Amino acid sequence: MPTVAALSLIVLLLCLMNNNDHNMIPVAEAVWLTIPSTGTKCVSEEIQNNVVVLADYHVVDETVTEKPSPLISARVTSPYGNNLHHNENVTHGQFAFTTSEGGNYMVCFWVDSSHHDASTTLSLDWRIGIAAKDWETVAKKDKIEGIELDLRRLEGLVQAIHMKLIYLKKREADMREVSEATNSRVAWSSIMSLGVCIGVSVLQLWGGR
Amino acid sequence: MEKTLRRRHAAAIYMVTALLLSLISRISSLSVTVNDVECVYEYVLYEGDTVSGNFVVVDHDIFWGSDHPGIDFIVTSPADNTVHTVKGTSGDKFEFKAPRSGMFKFCFHNPYSTPETVSFYIHVGHIPNEHNLAKDEHLDPINVKIAELGEALESVTAEQKYLKARDARHRHTNESTRKRVIGYTLGEYLVLAMVSALQVVYIRRLFSKSVAYNRV
Numbered sequence: 001m002p003t004v005a006a007l008s009l010i011v012l013l014l015c016l017m018n019n020n021d022h023n024m025i026p027v028a029e030a031v032w033l034t035i036p037s038t039g040t041k042c043v044s045e046e047i048q049n050n051v052v053v054l055a056d057y058h059v060v061d062e063t064v065t066e067k068p069s070p071l072i073s074a075r076v077t078s079p080y081g082n083n084l085h086h087n088e089n090v091t092h093g094q095f096a097f098t099t100s101e102g103g104n105y106m107v108c109f110w111v112d113s114s115h116h117d118a119s120t121t122l123s124l125d126w127r128i129g130i131a132a133k134d135w136e137t138v139a140k141k142d143k144i145e146g147i148e149l150d151l152r153r154l155e156g157l158v159q160a161i162h163m164k165l166i167y168l169k170k171r172e173a174d175m176r177e178v179s180e181a182t183n184s185r186v187a188w189s190s191i192m193s194l195g196v197c198i199g200v201s202v203l204q205l206w207g208g209r
Numbered sequence: 210m211e212k213t214l215r216r217r218h219a220a221a222i223y224m225v226t227a228l229l230l231s232l233i234s235r236i237s238s239l240s241v242t243v244n245d246v247e248c249v250y251e252y253v254l255y256e257g258d259t260v261s262g263n264f265v266v267v268d269h270d271i272f273w274g275s276d277h278p279g280i281d282f283i284v285t286s287p288a289d290n291t292v293h294t295v296k297g298t299s300g301d302k303f304e305f306k307a308p309r310s311g312m313f314k315f316c317f318h319n320p321y322s323t324p325e326t327v328s329f330y331i332h333v334g335h336i337p338n339e340h341n342l343a344k345d346e347h348l349d350p351i352n353v354k355i356a357e358l359g360e361a362l363e364s365v366t367a368e369q370k371y372l373k374a375r376d377a378r379h380r381h382t383n384e385s386t387r388k389r390v391i392g393y394t395l396g397e398y399l400v401l402a403m404v405s406a407l408q409v410v411y412i413r414r415l416f417s418k419s420v421a422y423n424r425v
Contacts, residue, residue, distance in 0.1 A: 031239070031331065032250035032312070043239045045328075046377060104240075121250070126239060150355045157362045164369050168376065175380050182387045189394040196398060200405040207409040 030125035032060060035072060035109050037117055044106035047128055048167060051099045054132035055107065058092035060121040070120045072109050079103025088112065096132075130160035238330035238370040240267060241317075243280060248316040251331050253307040259334045259360075260284075260307050261367060264317070265300035265374035268326035268381060280325060281318040287311030300378070302371060307333075328374040332367055334360045 035041045047053065055076075061069050069091045076085040076095055080103070085095035089112050099105065111120055133156065139149050241247050253260060266280055282301065284293040286308055295301050307313070317327050336356045337348055 030252075032252075033241075034248060043241050045239055046373075147351060147355065150352075150359070154355070154359060154362060157359075157366070161362065161365055161369065164366075164373075168369065168372055171373075171376055171380075175376065175383060178380075178383050178387065182383065182390055185387075185394075186390055189390065193394070193397055193401075196401055200401060204405055204409055204412075207413070 030056070030123040033109070033122050033124055035111055035120040035122050037111055037119055040108045040110040041122075042106050042108040043124070043126075044104050045126070045128070046104050047099050047102065049099055049102040051129050052096070052132045053099060053105065054094075054096045054127045056092075056094040056125040057109070058123055060123050070111055072120060072122060073112050074107060074109050076105065076107045078105060130156050238328055238374060240326050240328040242268075242324050242326050243317045243319045244324045246316060246318050247327070248314055249329065249331070250312050250314055251333060252312050253310050253333050255335050256307060256309045257338075258307045258310075259304060259336075260313065260331065261302075261304040261334065261364065262315075262329065262331040263300070263302040263367060263371040263374070264327055264329035265371065265378055266298075266325050267328050267374060267378045268324075278320060280327065281320070283316045283318065285314040285316070287313065300371075300375065302367075328377065330367060330370045330374075332363055334363060336360060 033041055033043065057074060059069050059072055071089040071091060073088045073090070074085065074093060075083065075087075076097075078084055078099075079101055084097050084105075085093075085107075087093045107124075107126075109122055135149065135153055138152070139145060144152060241249070251260070264282060279297040279299045281297065282293075282295040282303070283291060284303070284305070286292050288309065288311075290308075292308065292313070293303055293305050295303070315329070315331060317329075319325055337345075337353055341348060
């Protein structure tokens with residue numbers, strides 16, 4: 001029966017969608033990084049205050065050998081040096097936090113064991129702000145579906161764009177103030193250096209007398 | 210008959226929702242430090258998807274010259290063909306149609322020894338076209354329009370991320386200028402004061418009485 005087939009397909013799709021630990025549907029959400037065998041690989045982003053950060057990472061097993069998956073360690077640091085997340089010797093992990101200070105947030109990965117000489121591939125799914133919003137919960141709570149949910153999502157996106165534009169405008173204003181301060185400082189220092197030169201030569205004449 | 214139709218309609222809505230939710234593909238703009246070569250991989254689901262993005266070299270440590278050679282950006286398809294190349298740039302936007310599905314490689318090459326921080330953003334956008342519409346009877350033309358609208362908003366977001374990265378680079382330059390102005394001014398005064406003091410001491414010694422007596 002076509003209804004049963006359609007329903008089973010939907011159930012299957014929803015099951016696969018809710019299975020966030022294993023990316024069964026290869027959705028192009030994550031970026032792959034190569035972790036070198038020695039040293040750390042760090043990625044960072046400048047995030048403003050009070051923004052939700054959601055990330056998921058797992059080691060990609062490319063070779064089909066009997067060797068066990070390489071284990072990686074991860075650490076997330078806030079701009080003031082606080083350790084937000086630390087995981088040692090895992091194949092996958094996730095972290096979520098809300099930023100309490102604006103600045104550069106960095107996540108570093110490294111390979112602990114010295115078994116693997118080759119570099120490891122890691123899949124990192126890093127979302128901040130509106131991209132980290134759980135739309136399935138919103139759909140269930142407000143009982144909206146389909147086109148209405150899509151439009152709601154687009155409305156959220158437009159609001160996020162608006163907020164970001166205001167933020168960019170403020171940053172540009174701050175930077176313009178710094179530029180103008182530097183400009184006036186250059187003018188002042190040129191005049192003052194001329195004055196210091198003249199003063200020093202007068203002192204020299206008086207000192208030589 | 211009415212009930213089955215309604216159930217089918219609800220089922221279709223759920224499937225479309227699930228499908229469209231899976232089309233949300235966005236990552237944040239990340240920054241990575243490029244020492245020599247740094248490669249980032251991104252999976253493209255469908256052939257013909259538009260891959261767009263931008264990158265900006267944020268941390269440029271040039272001391273003397275103002276013309277930095279920049280970094281090279283090379284995009285390689287899963288078949289090891291070069292899809293997109295930009296050489297010697299300090300930041301650019303890119304957009305291309307994926308010739309096939311698979312894992313694409315985005316590489317930044319730094320020709321110089323000083324490490325550079327590059328902030329990049331890659332987005333893979335998919336719009337269901339008429340072929341998908343014909344195949345899938347539950348996909349309305351309105352879903353295509355909504356996907357197009359979503360993609361347009363994504364391009365605005367991408368532009369904003371580019372502006373933010375450029376602003377960060379400009380801020381870095383400004384900070385460097387400010388530090389240089391303060392440093393050089395202070396250094397200049399110190400050197401001036403020292404040199405003039407030395408000159409005074411030297412000339413005094415030249416005309417001091419002991420030297421004058423020795424000359425005679």
